[in-house]
Amino acid sequence: MxxxxxxxxxxxxTDFSLVGIKKHIEKCARVSYKSEDKITDTSYEKFVNMLESRGHDRPLEFGTVHLKMLLPDFQTFIHSVLTIGMFNNIWIKHAYVGDVIYITTNYRYYLDIIKYFPNVKEYFTEEDNEYYPKxxxxxxxxxxxxxxxxxxxxxxxxxxxxxxxxxxxxxxxxxxxxxxxxxxxxxxxxxxxxxxxxxxxxxxxxxxxxxxxxxxxxxxxxxxxxxxxxxxxxxxxxxxxxxxxxxxxxxxxxxxxxxxxxxxxxxxxxxxxxxxxxxxxxxxxx
CATH class of the missing domain: 3.30.1360.170 (Gyrase A; domain 2)
Incomplete structure (x- = not known):
């Protein structure tokens, strides 16, 4: 005892590339099973794919995704998400800096959105700065x-x-x-x-x-x-x-x-x- x-x-x-997102998801998710010893430089891809294929969606919420849009595109995006009843203000935040909109969401929500609106992938960015909601x-x-x-x-x-x-x-x-x-x-x-x-x-x-x-x-x-x-x-x-x-x-x-x-x-x-x-x-x- x-x-x-x-x-x-x-x-x-701290890394907002797709690789960084998936590595962070794996790091967090493996705590549940105390399998951190199985993490390698390349294990994230197979691990996250397994989560997605089995419908284990909760761990995907731990990956942080950044999107960057101009105001007209953002207005169209929000209107579309609201129209189909997908808007979730717990999972997505944004900040205005002039005509540029800095958006932060989680990987689970991002995957749900691009099922309906594949063009949102165009706004994915690896950048990070003080404007993105943290x-x-x-x-x-x-x-x-x-x-x-x-x-x-x-x-x-x-x-x-x-x-x-x-x-x-x-x-x-x-x-x-x-x-x-x-x-x-x-x-x-x-x-x-x-x-x-x-x-x-x-x-x-x-x-x-x-x-x-x-x-x-x-x-x-x-x-x-x-x-x-x-x-x-x-x-x-x-x-x-x-x-x-x-x-x-x-x-x-x-x-x-x-x-x-x-x-x-x-x-x-x-x-x-x-x-x-x-x-x-x-x-x-x-």
């Missing part, structure tokens, strides 16, 4: 209960580590479970509890004993032939979980308004507050 603290990292896309991607390591709260923010796209597919008895997980250390005090080292020589409060001991027992039951059920999606039923909410979330600035501002608030769950605020501070730094840099 291992205890770790919650953490986060901004992993914003999307922000964060990779979080957090408590499962907190993760479930974060995923209620529908203005953001989310991908989560899958306890259905991840088998924590394998070598890649060091044959053990990892749990999140609560922000309230738990006095222990990253090792199993020994019955003697441990000095901690009775409630801390009870908490850690429960985690040890959960790990024992989970590993035992797998050894008896249960699948990960069956054995996960004994996992507690503090199981270490990874979440990648992506969205525009306004969606993140809404997120921080609720999760970095005085009445937010203390574990949610523990990770949301420093994320909020970093987010403010990044938006000021534009």
């Amino acid at each position: 291992k205890l770790i603290k919650q953490s986060f990292e901004f992993i914003n896309q 999307r922000y991607t964060v990779h979080m390591i957090l408590d499962r209960g907190v993760m479930d709260e974060f995923r209620t923010h529908v203005g953001l796209s989310h991908l989560a580590e899958s306890t259905r597919y991840c088998n924590y008895s394998k070598d890649k997980f060091n044959n053990e479970l990892t749990f999140i250390d609560p922000c309230w005090e738990i006095k222990t080292a990253n090792e199993r509890i020994t019955p003697e020589g441990t000095h901690m409060s009775s409630d801390s001991l009870e908490f850690l004993t429960a985690l040890n027992e959960a790990e024992d039951h989970y590993l035992s059920l797998l050894a008896k032939g249960w699948t990960p999606q069956q054995a996960r039923s004994v996992l507690p909410l503090c199981i270490k979980s990874e979440l990648i979330s992506c969205g525009f600035e306004d969606a993140w501002e809404n997120f921080f308004k609720r999760r970095d608030a005085p009445d937010a769950h203390p574990m949610a605020q523990e990770i949301a507050k420093p994320m909020h501070q970093k987010f403010i730094e990044l938006t000021k840099m534009r």
Whole structure:
């Protein structure tokens, strides 16, 4: 058994070519299955094609696409999208700079649009500058209960580590479970509890004993032939979980308004507050 603290990292896309878009999608999507070790310089093409062919559309939302149009073309484009009921102001933003319109959307929405309006491909651009509305991607390591709260923010796209597919008895997980250390005090080292020589409060001991027992039951059920999606039923909410979330600035501002608030769950605020501070730094840099 291992205890770790919650953490986060901004992993914003920086390459807006089709290759860069697909590489970013693969990087984000592989978190769900903890298969990051399978990423190579060329794996993105086969991986993204697999997502598209199987209809696994959610990961495609993590690729950021830039379009550049002149005002008359943009007006025609928006009118066409509205006419067929495809307009989604959560997924597409734009900025006017004179007669030039800088548009940002996600790869899933872009593919949907060009099915109906193939000529939109002509406006695809690899360029990036301060005029394009920005999307922000964060990779979080957090408590499962907190993760479930974060995923209620529908203005953001989310991908989560899958306890259905991840088998924590394998070598890649060091044959053990990892749990999140609560922000309230738990006095222990990253090792199993020994019955003697441990000095901690009775409630801390009870908490850690429960985690040890959960790990024992989970590993035992797998050894008896249960699948990960069956054995996960004994996992507690503090199981270490990874979440990648992506969205525009306004969606993140809404997120921080609720999760970095005085009445937010203390574990949610523990990770949301420093994320909020970093987010403010990044938006000021534009």
